[in-house]
Amino acid sequence: MWSPVEPGKAMRHGIRGEAWRIALLCATHRGYRFLQKLLALVPDAELFVFSFREEPWEPPFVDDIRTLAESHGHRFFTARNVGSPRWRSFWETTPLDLMLVVSWRYLIPPEVFRRPRQGTFVWHDSLLPAYRGFSPTVWAILNGEDHTGVTLFEMAEEVDSGDIVDQERVPIGPDDPIRVVMERVTEAYLTLLERNLEALLAGTAPRRPQDPSRATYTCKRLPQDNRIDWKAPTAAVYNLIRAVSAPYPGAYTFLDGRKLIVWAARRLPDAPRYVGRVPGRVVEVRPGEGVVVLTGDGALLLTEVQPEGMPPVCAAEVLQSLSQTLE
16 A cells, blocks of 8 residues: 555645636446535536446436536536547547546546546556456455555556556455445545545646556456355355445345345354255254355355345245255
C-alpha cells in the first residue's frame, strides 16, 4: 500500500469556487455515493455524468444517479460504449479538465480517456498491481484474503496498468459477507477522492509506475461459477457463499432438480468427523436455526436459503430430512 498524502488529511483548499469541467463515468450505489461526495467537494463544477442500465440481478441505481445529477443542474447520459461514433462529437466539442471513473464495466478507448486536460483517473477495488481485472473483491473473498484495498490510478491502454496515485487498504474479516466488505471499499473510494481531488485538478497528483512482475489477474465470472461444489473443502464453499451473497446473485445448488440459492451459512469449528460422507448430504436439522450439510472435508450450517420462485427463508424450513442431498 502506498499513499502520497498523510493518512487522515484531505486536500480541501483551492477546489471550491472554481468552474471545473469534470466527466464522471459511474455505476452502482457506489457511483451514487461517489457523485454525492463529488458534488459536496466541488459544488461549482460543471459535471457530465454517465451511467448505464443495471443487470437484471442487481439493485437499481441508474435512475438514482440521474436524479441526483439533474437535481444539481448537471447533464446526465446513459451509455455503455462511450467510444462509439455516436459520442465522437461530444468528446471532440466538450472541453474537460478531468475524467473520473468509478465502477465502470466497459472499455474506454484512448481517444476518449486522453481528452481531459489533467487526465482520466480510475478507482479499482484492489491494491494494484494485485488483482487486476474482473470482480476483484469477489475473488479476494473467494481466495480467503484478509484484506483488499482501493487503488486510484491514471488510466492507460492496458487494463488496470496505469500509474498509481494513491491507495487505501481495506480489511476483510473471516466471516464478512461481501456487502460488508463493499461498504468498506466504498468508504475507501470516498477517502481517496477527498484526499486527492485538488491535486488531480491541479495536475500535481504524484504518480508511481506499477511493477508488472508483481501483477496478478482475475478472470470474468459467469453465472455458473456461483454453483456450489459440495466436494470442495469447507473453506471454499463458505467463501463462495459469502463472496457472492447480496447484492450479488447468490451461491446456488440444486435440491430435487430445482435451484436453491444459499444466502448465508456458518462455519462449525466442532463439526463431527464423518468417515462415511456424501458431500451435499443433510446430516442435521436444527429448527429455527438451519441445517448441517457435509462438504468435501467437513460440514457447514446453512442458515438462509431461497427456493426457486420463493422468498428467502430459514434453511430448516426447506431442508427437513436426512435423506436430502444438495447437488
